[in-house]
Amino acid sequence: MNRIPVSSPASVTVFRRILTHGPIGRVDISRATGLSQAAVTKAVTPLITAGFVVEDDELRSTPVVGRPISPLAVARDRAHIIGIKITAERTYGVLTDLAANVLARTEEHNASTAVDDVIAAATSVVDRLRDSSPTPIDGLGVAVSGDVDREGGMVRDSPLLGWKGVALAEALETATGIPALLENDVRALTVTELLFGSARDASSFAVITIGTGIGCGIYLHGKVVEGAHxxxxxxGHLPLGPRDAVCSCGRRGCVEAVASTPAVLELVRAGHDDPSITTEDAFALAHDGDPVARRAFEQAGEVIGSxxxxxVNLVGPETVVIAGENVTEYDLYANALRTAFSEHAFGAASECDIQLRPHRFDDWARGAAACVIEVIAGGLATQAA
Amino acid sequence: MNRIPVSSPASVTVFRRILTHGPIGRVDISRATGLSQAAVTKAVTPLITAGFVVEDDELRSTPVVGRPISPLAVARDRAHIIGIKITAERTYGVLTDLAANVLARTEEHNASTAVDDVIAAATSVVDRLRDSSPTPIDGLGVAVSGDVDREGGMVRDSPLLGWKGVALAEALETATGIPALLENDVRALTVTELLFGSARDASSFAVITIGTGIGCGIYLHGKVVEGAHxxxxxxGHLPLGPRDAVCSCGRRGCVEAVASTPAVLELVRAGHDDPSITTEDAFALAHDGDPVARRAFEQAGEVIGSxxxxxVNLVGPETVVIAGENVTEYDLYANALRTAFSEHAFGAASECDIQLRPHRFDDWARGAAACVIEVIAGGLATQAA
Incomplete structure (x- = not known):
């Protein structure tokens, strides 16, 4: 991957600030990062030389004393990235510039969840987006749910895709000729929130995704939590659900076992003894006041609230963003969720700012692109291919 | 407080390394911290000048080329600190040197949990330890359970003491004439583990304390997690207990409501309809196979295991240390704890290294002293009085 020549951690910090808050003056970068103005200037110089950062002359101001000052901005057109999000049914893709602005989007039906079929769909998505790019593609970010080995580019275990031990990054690099970075999809979305979302100024935050699975990305002390193991x-696998509920992971009592979209659907189908009910039917039934459907969504809300x-009791984030494709139906479980949260949040932890953010799959794909931008920026250079 | 003149974050990092791993050579400090040897030398010089770090001439080695090299050690006698741990019944205190070696200990019965009575007991403890110190006391660390405002020196809410809004640090400074640092007791114990315990080389860890309360300190990305709020x-207040169990905090279903020492005792008393049963009786009954007592401890183990x-599912620490005064009776609930943990730990999170560490109250007091040493080392200078 075409990396910025980073000479110091300060360069990474400065580049990230320009990326998230640019156009921004050197003084403001200094104030926000705690680096001296001299250190900011030293860090910026190689970024400008390499063409990744530009001085925004349109916003130039002339101080009373001294020479004119131009704020700094990311050179958006300097690199182009494709991000894709793979679900069991479809592969979604976006083309972005270096500032993660989405320039084009597309999607493709997967013929099946077989690895070859998904790679075919992903390649088709990439080829279409590549045609829209004014420059060669600098990197491909790939977001997949499940246990993902980022460094090895390996999907260790993705229950939703039925994959174990798939060397996806290498396969996609071979198919597309673009350096690929594999990422867990929730982590990708967390990076998007971190760089461009409402959490970009939070000292700590968490993103909870509600949908086919229930996941969470946690940002603490300047990094996304990866887990030592x-x-x-x-x-989604905290044991907060009913003890008799069996999860898709095989464990009992998981949050996902009653609160994921498929689990709610299963409860509605069982309650009506009708396996033909679809997710849309379940939403409609609940909106129409059907007690079985309402109860299923309320139980999901209670367990998610707990x-x-x-x-928040364990890690106390400043902000929590609730996201995911199911959030559009949030009103069906919002009350139960808030009641359970209020009952169990401890003391000042309940002051946590909870925000609702409906995400489309394109946002996950953009998150995958944002992870590539982080690598290009050198912030994660040691971890990436 | 008599702080080390710290010129850079590198000095703090270097001092901490010498504190935890000294005597240690400059090359090893460089290797462990990622700082260049020149940066280590630059950081060490003011520490040596101020007398906080010494060259250990007894361990001097003479390389084939160049001048003799002496490893660096903390100048233990350069400062003396008192740490105290306040419980409802007693106040425990230790005198330590700058390397947190315990030089003397004492304890005192609190006449009551009234603030004045506790301050009287604490003053008596401090006076006795001061008499044992070869130099004036540089700082007083105070560990108290509950919601503690470290910066303001205020006990916001300590249910075990029945205190709300007590300006304890100031009161103790007035009574003893020593600058005081107030700290939540679990956080103090976490700092001890971080600096001197088995977790000192872990990238991340958590300490869980089991006793009158159930608490947890989490260390991630180089810092103890404080919570944005x-x-x-x-x-102890995760909603993993039975829904009908009422906690001392007023909430339902908390872990503490069935797994704290008083909660287990209450269950044994209720089962035998005998309010005169003591904690020691409950332990004895369980060891003798009494089904009521055994079931109470097993339930505690199940809930703590969950x-x-x-x-580990949420934050994935490398190591978890289970500590606290109740740990001596760990065999009564160890099996139930491990079974519940295995059932609910997700994937590789179950590889977390779980260690058992019986702590005495002296260890909590030492933790309070260690927090003061961190302040003296400048690492937390911005947060302390």
Whole structure:
């Protein structure tokens, strides 16, 4: 990957600030990062020389004393990235510039979840987006749910895709000719929130995704929590559900076992003894006041609210963003969620700012692109291929 | 407080390395911290000048080329600190040197939990330890359970003491004439583990304390997690207990409601309809196979095991240290704890290294002293009085 020649951690810090808050003056970078103005200037120089940062002359101001000052901005057109999000049914892709602005999007049906079929769909998505790019593509970010070995580019275990031990990054590099970075999808979304979302000024935050699975990304002390053994943020597998509920992971009492979209659907189908009910039917039934459907969504809300309380009681983030494709139906479980959260959040932890953010799959794909931008910026250079 | 003149964050990092791993050579400090040898030398010079770090001439070695090299050690006698741990019944105190070696200990019965009575006991403890110190006392660390405002020196809410809004640091400074640093007791114990315990080389770890309360300190990305709203590590208040169990905090279903020592005792008393049963009686009954007592401890183990799984699933620490005064009776609930943990730990999170560490109250007091040493070392200078 075409990396910025980073000479120091200060360069990474400065580049990230320009990326998230640019156009921004050197004084403001100094204030926000705690670096001296001399250190900011030293860090910026190689970024400008390499063409990744530009002085924004349109915003130039002339101080009373001294020479004119131009704020700094990321050179958006300097690199182009493709991010894709793979789900069991479809592969979604976006083309972005170096500032993660989405320039084009597309999606493709997967013929099946077989690895070859998904790679075919992903390659088709990449080829279409590549045609829209004004420059060669600098990197491909790939977001997949499950246990992902980022450094090895390996999907260790993705229950939703039915994959174990798939060397996806290498396969996609071979198919597309673009350096690929594999990332857990919730972590990708967390990076998007960190760089461009409402959490970009939070000292700590968590993103909870509600949908086919229930996941969580946690940002603390300047980094996304990875887990010493590669597992973290598994809020969907806290044992807060009913003890008799069996999860898709095989364990009992997991949050996901009653609160994921498929689990709610299963409860509605069982309650009506009708396996033909679809997710859309379940939403419609609940909106129409059907007691079985309402109860299923309320139980999901209760368990998610308890999980949210567990999260804030343990790590106390400043902000929690609730996201995911199911959030559009949030009103079906919002009350139960808030009640359970209030009951169990401990003391000042309940002051945590909880925000709702409906994400489309494109946002996950953009997150995968944002992870590549982080690598290009050198922030994670040691971890990436 | 008599702070080391710290010129850079590198000095703090270097001092901490010498504190935890000294006597240690400059090359090894460089290797462990990632700082260049020139940066280590630059950081060490003011520490030596101020007398906080010494060259250990007894361990001097003469390389084939160049001048003799002496490893660096903390100048233990350069400062003396008193740490105290306040419980409802007694106040425990230790005198330590700058390397947190315990030089003397004492304890005192509190006449009551009234603030004045506790301050009287604490003053008596401090006076006795001061008499044992070869130099004037440089700082007083105070560990108290509950919600503690470290910066303001204020006990916001300590249910075990029945205190709300007590300006304890100032009161103790007035009574003893020593600058005081107030600290939540679990955080103090976490700092001890971080600096001197088995977790000192772990990239991340958590300490869970089991006793009158159930608490948790989490160390991630180089810092103890504080919580954006001042609350973190409240593992005792995760809603993993039976829904009908009422906690001392007023909430339902908390871990503490069935797994704290008083909660287990209450269950044994209720089962035998005998309010005169003591904690020691309950331990004895359980060891003798009394089914009521055994079931009470097993339930505690199950709930703590689930809480431990929730912790590792969310934040994935490398190591968990289980500590506290109740740990001596760990065999009464160890099996139930491990079974519940195995059932609910997700994937590789179950590889977390779980260690058992019986702590005495002296260790908590030493933790309070260690927090003062951190302040003296400048690492937390901005947060302390």
């Amino acid at each position: 590669g597992v973290a943020g598994e809020i 999980a949210l309380a567990a999260l | 001042g609350v973190a590590g409240e593992i 809480a431990l799984a929730a912790l």
